[in-house]
Amino acid sequence: MQHFFTLQTTSGNARAGIIRTPHGPILTPVFMPVGTIGSVKAMSPHELEEGNAQIILGNTYHLYLRPGHELIREAGGLHRFISWQHPMLTDSGGFQVMSLAALRRITKEGVRFQSHIDGSYHLFTPESVIGIQEALGADIIMSFDECPPYPATREYVEKSLRLTLKWAARGKEAFRNQERQALFGIVQGGVYEDLREHSARKLMEMDFDGYSIGGLAVGESKPDMLRITAFMHDILPMDKPRYLMGVGTPADLLRNIANGVDMFDCVMPTRNARKGSIFTRYGKMIIKAARYKQDFKSIDPLCNCYTCRHFSRAYIRHLITMNEILGMRLTTIHSLYFYQELMQMARQAILENRYQQFMDEMLPLVDSMVE
């Protein structure tokens, strides 16, 4: 896609940029809420807009199985089907095939697997995954990858990587929709720097619109994750966006922005929120805790989200304790709002070339528990 990404400025290795899509621009660094099967859980599109989400993610594996990409094509694409007018990204399905599907058999052709829902047999190939994502019609799509589990031997990762590189080439070859979609290659290679470098250089030869860092946040240590993203920064091109898949906590985001990552997605803010674990600028808040029972302040008295403007900790605690849907909605609204605000603050700090200082101030806060 032409003029897809502009790097505006850097602060250390942290980057502020603009991604341009047919559904509007995205200011980076950006966090993408996850709309697994066509809905960011508990949220309406309207609430996502109010919460300043710029782009949301859909999962190719899930949407392929239900309701099916052909149905979504018939609906006019995923944007129309779910009534979301802003940018979207779909993943490759590689991670879900690894983590969810049963009896997966990897061949040169692709992956044959059984659905985690009904055990039916399916085949994902690099070409079919591009085809599915063209039907879904997201603005940013991923080439198919084999995502090694963690831990995996160097031999496994190396072999897997060779396959993923061949699949990337085949996917790129099959990709026809350059006018409307940007295609990212996924860097694999586990925690092995030489394999990561090989993966990145081969993908860069194929010239993708952006580069995803896959195969992290699968169980490795945080230092390993940060070591790899720092290493990737020196190799990946400056003029293409970098997307760290499936990451993470507020602290993970801040630290990986410092390593030059532009894009993130994670179910953590939404999934944790539904269980009453809420992210705030003062740390994590476990709203079911007894000390919030008679606490009539909002989650964050300085926050401007719908939840904090209208509802008390005591009420939200009551709702979450009672398993009321509204409770899950209100905690999700706040956590997503906070994630977006954190990204906006990070971007501002980069634009003002004070990212390191910003991060040093924020980390002790977001890494703690609310008193």
Place this chain on the structure above:
Amino acid sequence: MQHFFTLQTTSGNARAGIIRTPHGPILTPVFMPVGTIGSVKAMSPHELEEGNAQIILGNTYHLYLRPGHELIREAGGLHRFISWQHPMLTDSGGFQVMSLAALRRITKEGVRFQSHIDGSYHLFTPESVIGIQEALGADIIMSFDECPPYPATREYVEKSLRLTLKWAARGKEAFRNQERQALFGIVQGGVYEDLREHSARKLMEMDFDGYSIGGLAVGESKPDMLRITAFMHDILPMDKPRYLMGVGTPADLLRNIANGVDMFDCVMPTRNARKGSIFTRYGKMIIKAARYKQDFKSIDPLCNCYTCRHFSRAYIRHLITMNEILGMRLTTIHSLYFYQELMQMARQAILENRYQQFMDEMLPLVDSMVE
């Protein structure tokens, strides 16, 4: 409460009126969405407003048990606790004690019962139930009643009724908050007209702000229900609102409006919606049905609710099938919107003195299944 109710006009026995409360007026006939434990399930206060809800209901029994009326008093009352600025009504707890609580023992003093949650012992008396409802602070509250199950012998109902009348007198005596709350007496008497008449006349002597018709919608036939409400119309005073508790389907509402009922509440539109059974002006729609799989029309193409303005049957079917919270939200929004619209149309028809004709036109529609 002074100037609480004004009967504006009648059409046959159907009535259009205005109820005035400290939180604003209510145009009748009115349907009240049920916010059992402090939230109309799946809805935010903002969505209820957008859906034209004038007044919502809270359940005394549930709120007393969790989070407790003292907590809500401390929060500044139920309105503030749940962030609802418009009128509210709380029920007496009598129905829930009958239908939910374990091991209830009825004495002259009141009802001793075990919580359906943790088996703890509690005592509801006419005085304590008024006290709880004063703490909750709803605009309209109910005197404590013994709600006989159905079927019940005439002897049981007669004995129960005598108790309920004594409790009504004691509740009225204990009630102090006349400036801010309206107190309704609950007419009991099962399906026995003479007992209903006795109940109503005794309550009318006590001069309540309004009269609830309790003990219906508990299992009796629809003709029995309608026979009783028609009978009540001839006895209850014209200048006080009548509230038929726990009713019902759109057809039930239309038929009972014709019998002079002003107020309704029911969990049916919200509970059914969460399971994918949706009320529309063309009848009931079971959204999981296979024929909606590729149906990209909205639930009701003429409806102006948030759901119908943005989402297709196919998408909602997908969400409900996948048990996604957004699916339950969207169906609830539509069903509540339709209920409010039906009440607005009924009121307009009464004001224009064509209620019978309106009902005759609507009944075959709302009583059917969507094709």
